[in-house]
Amino acid sequence: MTTVRQRRVGKGTEAAEDQPSEETNVKPDGKIPSDPTGGKLWHILSITVGGIVAISLGLLTSVYVATLHENDLWFSNIKEVEREISFRTECGLYYSYYKQMLQAASIQQGLHGLVYDNKTESVRTINILERMNVYQEVFLSILYRILPIQQYLEPVYFYIYTLFGLQAVYVIALYVTSWLLSGTWLSGLLAACWYITNRVDTTRVEFTIPLRENWALPFFAVQIAAITYLLRTHLQPVQERLTLVAVFIATFLFSLTWQFNQFMMLIQALALFILDCLDMLPTAKVTWLYIIQISGLLLVCVLQFFNSMILGSLVISFNVSVLIARTIQKNLKKGGLFNRLGKLILHVLLVLCLTLLINKFIKKILNLESDEHIFKFLKAKFGFGATRDFDANLYLCEEAFGLLPLNTFSRLSSTLLFYVYGFVLFLLTVAAVIVAFRNLSRSNQVQLMEKMEDCTITLKPDAAYSLVHTVLFGCLALSTMRMKYLWTSHMCVFASFGLCSTEVWKLILKCFHLYTSHRTQVIRYSIPIIILLYISYKFWPGIMDELSELREFYDPDTVELMNWIKSSTPNTAVFAGSMQLLAGVKLCTGRTLTNHPHYEDKNLRERTKQIYQIYAKRSPGDVYRILRSFGTDYVILEDSICYERRHSRGCRLRDLLDVANGHIMDGLGENEPDLKPSLYPRFCEEIKKNLPSYTAHFTKVFQNKTFHVYKLAKHK
16 A cells, blocks of 8 residues: 655745726726826736736746645655656556657657557557547657757656646636636735645645646636636627637647546536526627537547547537527527526427437447446436446445535635635625526617616626536536536635625625725725735645655555566566556556556446456356456455455445345345355455465465465466
């Protein structure tokens, strides 16, 4: 088991500005510059200072997480094999392709090895570029080859520094989004500070560096910033076109770097659909965003050798359905309230039916079953029937795919983030409901625009999008803990925007008949500054202590195993074992695997279930035949899985296998009535007794406190 331990030895006040296109330039004291030239200079100064602060905070965040990573593992001092082991589970698998590309004789041979890979899954040749999102590893390996940095920077540092550098992009994008929404860079400063002080809940990059989300989320944040700018009113045609290009590039890069891109895009498309139906976004811009999503995903599909999961994704079916339905229902936004509501209900039903029909048709044509485990998992998770499906239960029993723990909210509240977020969310939700009702009640758009100025409650398109975005991704995070990082980072943006927004404070003060322009300006600047001072006072000492705490990577058993494999087994040997461990075996030793953690393939899921029979109650002959069918030479058994205590009864891997095989589970507790006792003992326990029925097929060749390695006999 990988652990970290304490090291035994050490080694060596501001200006604010408003959006020029939305509001009049206002100084922090609320006074309007009388001289137009002075106002312009003030605006330029504000933009400059705000930009410098954004870049500085981004770089500081990058250095911060890099320092935490170094301090936690003593990465600069440990051996290469220990560095590679620190890339746990699927992280190690992804990094192995970067290493493979660098070890190839040429770029062409490296690409050929990925397209015709026969070491990731034994007795099969697969296209890694089609199956996995590893273009970023390919790009980095090529960049490392052509840049004159080999003498100064090790490949692993080039890789991790790139990821830490993307954190700077991430924070800058969040900062800019909040700035655009509120009209003051003070809001961006507060958003960035909240992101850093809530690091436990906003990112995990320092200990899961190669994870796909750490590549993708910075580009997603850039895309949201570009969409926020696109939804502003009075953009020049050139500005609009350039912004659309920026949205497309960010969407494409986000989709290229994460296998879950289609699900995030679907939620975003739903947000656009809801707002468009309620007349809260310009229809033309929404149409462009639908088209950008489709074209970005299709381009990724082409680069991934026409990956069928992308073609069969719900988001493509949904976006196409919306565009078709809109063509059919041309007068959707005309008529009175009840007329509009009736049309909307029909529109939603039409889009839903078309989406299901188109998606079913595409999957039928492509014979697509790669994502069926996700829908089985969702069906079981939300109570639409229990399942004995091994893959679905494997997800259900993982904490990362469970509900968001309640202690998350107490951590977010300690920085005041959750309190401010809830306050802003409530106010803007009420405003959105009122605006939506008003929009649906008026059929004459010209009349609506004329009366907008007289309305006390308004909601700008960019703020409306941010509201629905945070609500939908909040629902996703509450249902699936692993997805909380999509929500908490935007929570920082949304809360800081609301706190620094002129519209929010204007609405509140008018409700209490206290509104004046000067009072609004004082409040929107003073309260964020007070919160920033509070955060600095409360969390700065803790951050300093965290940066001074030195630990060391310590996993001698895994290091011993990897060194033994490299020195005592042939390069062509095939290894079977748990998905998580085998990813490390591939990275550290280059040996061929039977299975791995990238689970988005039906054949691999079935193969993994078969390999995992080593932890089930099966006869030695059955296990031997299964392993040999995949060309296995060595099998690695882990005591941490065989005698697992991390999960409760019913969620241990051996329990999931027993139920899937129709056997009763070990230990005290209830079993379903149709489950029966197995005729055989548990394989991983019984093999250690060296009984003749086991030694005829398996010979122990390595053992330490954690791992047991057996060599399979090669019977004719």
